[in-house]
Amino acid sequence: MASLAFSTTGTRISPPYTAVSDKFMHVRDGSFCGKSVFSKKHSTRDLTITNVASKLPATIPPPEKKISTSDRKLVAWTSIRQERWEGELVVEGEIPLWLKGTYLRNGPGLWHIGDYNFRHLFDGYATLVRLHFENGRLIMGHRQIESEAYKAAKKHNRLCYREFSEAPKPDNFLAYIGDLANLFSGASLTDNANTGVVRLGDGRVVCLTETIKGSIVVDPDTLDTLGKFEYSDTLGGLIHSAHPIVTDTEFLTLLPDLVSPGYLVVRMEPGTNKRKVASVEVPLYVTFHFINAYEEKDEDGRVTAVIADCCEHHADTTILEKLRLQNLRSSAGKDVLPDARVGRFRIPLDGTPTGKVGRFRIPLDGTPTGKLEAALNPDEHGKGMDMCSINPAFLGKKYRYAYACGAQRPCNFPNTLTKIDLFEKVAKNWFDEGSVPSEPLFVPRPGATEEDDGVVISMISDKNGEGYALVLDGSTFEEIARAKFPYGLPYGLHGCWVPKK
């Protein structure tokens, strides 16, 4: 975007929230903050550290544990079986030889501590999964991120930090008062970095959640937790978006602005930990994720509008209720997934290419100056649409293709992978009955000239409790390879591509 001006100081960032979410959903009233209103169940399970391959290739050992038939079928919503595993997978099909690098996927993969079960998808402790592609071979590994919240939970066998919808129970009144103080200071907020993982322009790989303290540097090769990512600026604040835009030259993210309702757009350059900030005002709408945005120009090259696309949930926050684990586990096969679409904002800019920006005003339908509408008929992707990626070379530019999780009804959760053509306004869909695919990540072929020349990688939790890595052709959207995991993995959220050095 051409018109945002950044400054390094002067804007105060919000006080703590009682909970934060993927949670950092873009709603204006902020009324979705987590409440512990869920029912409680118990079971007895433990984590073990086994099957760690010291040298590659490793053979895949059989799973160490038996799990119940019901849990097996619900593997997408069941805690990861082991703390870590690494080994080579058997590939069916053919992985392109040009595909060299590592796909990292982060997500909440452990939903219990001792006998206590968490209740919401977003509460789980972070599980980082690694798919390393080289010479047509595929090495997989997963590992829990060693956040303070995770280590404390393991040590004390109970919840010690405030998660999305969970809060530690105080032992007595004095402890309750102490907890309140810790909430307002941010000390009790979690650093459980379970939402995203990004590779910064300087090569550092950082796992993120919506708390500032939940920014954790990891080693993409070993999945070791290396330490906290500490910001060196004076912006302060306790929460931010876990969905930054990251390129080789910048890092852009959002912070809540409670002084002027809306968001602060924050920029950070590679090699630094220092953020700069500008301000944007937003209207009432609901999305977890933006897809892309670019400037629309007339035939003389003047900027006439900003186009911004997002996975839009019709200003309806009920999706958060649907993501309670109990609902995900009990409503399989029922058609209860709320509708979603590619929401396209068009913000006229009256032909001024780079005006002064302090604040963008983004009007909605019904106003004379801007509109929000579906970029294509939502039936093309089953009225389900979220967890998206594009060709990174088209970030901030006019683009044609988006890859996302869509829906084949009836379903209670996105159950397809969809390739959306925003020019032709059609979608191609991949579907495997009973499976839960995670965010499709597009990796362009080196030297490609076509936008969709590359592959799409996803991880699938299937109906039998098993799972596999899936590679689709970015153009035809046909499967070209898959590799079965030693056991099914829980559903994950966001990922990134780390090219081979």
Ligand SMILES: [Fe+2]
């Ligand atoms: Fe997200």
